[in-house]
Amino acid sequence: TVMGVMANVFYIDQGFTKEQIASVSKLFGLVMTLLGAGLGGLLIVRFGIMPILFIGGVTSAATNLLFLLLADMGAHLQMLIVTISCDNFSSGLATAAFVAYLSSLTNLKFSATQYALLSSIMMLLPRLIGGYSGTLVENLGYAQFFLFTALLGIPTLLLILLQWRKQNRLEQAND
Numbered sequence: 479t480v481m482g483v484m485a486n487v488f489y490i491d492q493g494f495t496k497e498q499i500a501s502v503s504k505l506f507g508l509v510m511t512l513l514g515a516g517l518g519g520l521l522i523v524r525f526g527i528m529p530i531l532f533i534g535g536v537t538s539a540a541t542n543l544l545f546l547l548l549a550d551m552g553a554h555l556q557m558l559i560v561t562i563s564c565d566n567f568s569s570g571l572a573t574a575a576f577v578a579y580l581s582s583l584t585n586l587k588f589s590a591t592q593y594a595l596l597s598s599i600m601m602l603l604p605r606l607i608g609g610y611s612g613t614l615v616e617n618l619g620y621a622q623f624f625l626f627t628a629l630l631g632i633p634t635l636l637l638i639l640l641q642w643r644k645q646n647r648l649e650q651a652n653d
Contacts, residue, residue: 481545481611483611483612484611484612484615484620484623486499487612488545488549488615488620489558491620492548492551492552493553494555498558502555502558502559503562506559506562506566507562507565507566508566510562510564511567511569511570513570514566514567514568514569514570514572514573514574515570515571515573517571518534518570518572518573519574519578522574522575527578527579528638528645530571530574530575531572531575531576531578531638532635532638532639533571533575534571534572534576535572535634535635535638536631536635537564537571537572538565538568538569539627539628539629539630539631539632539634540568540628540631541561541564541565542624542627542628543628544557544560544561544564545565545620545624545627546621546624546628547561548561549619549621549624550621576600580593580596580597581593583596584596607630611623
């Protein structure tokens with residue numbers, strides 16, 4: 479979310495044309511998001527929510543490192559395709575897991591309201607930080623900015639691991 483605010487500006491600054499950006503992000507981006515979400519749903523059924531939520535978090539943070547590589551390559555179209563494809567695939571996977579996780583926290587009577595509230599709270603901090611993305615890029619440069627956004631995933635991964643561990647303890651206590 480923090481990185482996404484700067485994506486199109488970054489692509490233009492790298493020297494990609496608007497046509498290249500649109501065709502790659504719409505074609506590969508949409509297809510890969512749908513594939514990631516579909517695979518995420520299948521994996522959740524097979525392995526449960528928490529492992530896929532963790533994998534989605536790792537891959538989402540890791541794909542920001544692809545943007546870091548792209549920052550040093552200039553207008554390299556094949557790398558743009560790989561970067562957008564991987565980023566959108568991981569985003570689809572992570573989103574499927576996150577929707578499943580939030581849905582598991584809600585009461586059936588109030589699921590829509592509770593889901594809306596939880597998802598809004600979840601986006602609050604990234605949106606606030608995202609508002610300063612331009613300033614961060616000006617001060618850090620693109621490469622350091624993308625490294626920063628990748629590192630932002632670490633606290634999230636730690637929270638997922640804590641919750642996963644807590645759920646495992648509860649399941650063992652109930653057995």
